[in-house]
Amino acid sequence: MKSEYKKVAVGGTFDKFHSGHEMLIRKAFELADEVLIGITADSFVVNKAHEVESCSDRIRRLEKIINEYNKCYSIIEIHDPRGTAHIDPELDAIVVSHETEQSAININQIRLDNNLKLLDIIVIEWVLADDGVPISSTRIRKGEIDQKGNLLE
Numbered sequence: 001m002k003s004e005y006k007k008v009a010v011g012g013t014f015d016k017f018h019s020g021h022e023m024l025i026r027k028a029f030e031l032a033d034e035v036l037i038g039i040t041a042d043s044f045v046v047n048k049a050h051e052v053e054s055c056s057d058r059i060r061r062l063e064k065i066i067n068e069y070n071k072c073y074s075i076i077e078i079h080d081p082r083g084t085a086h087i088d089p090e091l092d093a094i095v096v097s098h099e100t101e102q103s104a105i106n107i108n109q110i111r112l113d114n115n116l117k118l119l120d121i122i123v124i125e126w127v128l129a130d131d132g133v134p135i136s137s138t139r140i141r142k143g144e145i146d147q148k149g150n151l152l153e
Contacts, residue, residue, distance in 0.1 A: 003033045005092040005120070009085045011038030011078060012100070013045060015052045016137035017061055018147040020097065020127040025066060027124050028095045034072040036091065037062065038083035050141060085119065086110040093120035 010028040014021050028035045039059055045052045059075055066073055076083065081103045085094055087110075096104045104121045111118055126134035129149030139145050143152055 003031060005032045007034045007036060007088075007090045008032035008093045008095060008122075009036045009038065009083070009088070009091050009119070010095045011040075011081075011083050011085070013040040013052060013137070014058050014062060015045075016140040016147065017058075017065070018127075018135050018137065018140060019149055020135045022065070023124055023127050024095055024097060025062075027122065029066070029069040029071055029073075031093065031095070031122065032071070034074075035066075035069075036084070036088070037066070037073060037075045038078035038085070039075055041077040041079050044079050050138075082107055082110065087114065087116070089116055091119055092117075093122055095122045095124065097124055098126060 008028045008031050010024055012021065012024065025037070039055060039062065042055045055077055062075060078084075085091060086107045094104045094107065101121065101123050104119065108118045108121070127149065129135050129139065129145045130151045133139070135145060135149045140147060145151055
């Protein structure tokens with residue numbers, strides 16, 4: 001079956017990997033023959049107020065999950081919100097959450113300035129926890145919910 005796009009990008013920190021991350025990744029693989037996954041480098045998250053799992057641990061976890069898709073992919077460490085999406089001429093689309101949609105808009109502005117084709121921006125809906133509030137790594141870290149959105153308090 002032919003995919004809608006040849007190459008799609010998706011990116012994030014993917015800390016405390018949860019159902020929202022899973023949906024983002026799944027959508028990218030559903031849409032494309034090839035997926036470029038940007039994962040924030042340790043140097044990019046060093047100033048976070050909380051501890052983030054090491055990049056190598058996050059990549060290892062991602063690889064276990066995405067191998068089931070049996071499609072071409074690459075994982076790169078990114079050092080800023082753009083990764084390589086603003087300069088990669090092979091990209092057709094980018095999959096984002098509402099939280100990161102503005103980054104995709106900024107990427108397209110840079111692509112426009114560089115005479116590259118604009119990316120289709122695919123925004124996925126929030127994945128909600130049992131309480132109707134979006135699942136997030138922050139909520140998991142605080143012990144409010146688990147990775148599936150089940151309430152813990």
